[in-house]
Amino acid sequence: MMDLQHLPNALPNEKVIMFMRRNWTTPFGIFIFMFFSLAIPLVGFVIFYDQINNWLTTPFIGHVLILVITAYILAIWLFTFLEFTDYYLDVWIVTTERIINIEQKGLFTRVASELHLSMVEDTTSEVKGIIHTFLNYGNVFIQTAGERTRFIFKDVPNPEMVKERVVKLTEDYKARSKKE
């Protein structure tokens, strides 16, 4: 496990300023999906109770049905937690020295990259859409000097505030470097 107090390759006097994950709407959407995936068949069972109960007591059909229902519930349960893990392991860390981007892509691909604050050229926040505006979350783009690739903090809460803090940290870092 990664300890925020002891980051890998930590520099002297480096402090964690921001630790971000996607907004709560992402895990909420995952659990809503799980809820409906389980609730819809349950409602069907209640509506057609007599028919389904008849099938469940019929040899062979009942045997198949009980195994299919079990497999379906296990699949929904597993899918929910795979998606949650995917969400949970995507993190962005901003320190006094650098920005760390860790993204889990599926179960077997993991991308970790870092960007020194001296490389930050431009920071942009984006809040797009009614829900994003209402709940105040969106993307923050970090443009690096000399490169076209950007760091993207996806669907983070308070993107405007995050942008301001990154800009402030970058200015502070550059001022500190000039003094030294």
Place this chain on the structure above:
Amino acid sequence: MFSLPTIVIPIWALFIPFGLIVFLFLLYSFFNIYHLLRFATYSMGSYLTTVIFVGGSVIIMAVAWAYIVSYDWTLAWNLSDFLEFKSSFL
């Protein structure tokens, strides 16, 4: 007159594909928990998620097992019975 050979399939044979599904569930669950405990930042969240996931999985499997054992899996399914049923149905 063409006659079909008697083909009898034991119902427990359904456990073969079901067992494969359960095996895949356990395999992916293992990787899921491994990722949560290995790569997450140090916090209670990953432990809590693991406990909820494992607890939920145990409850689902225990309830499913209670239902599964209530069925008679020694029965056999005769394919010709099924075909007769289908032809009479038509």
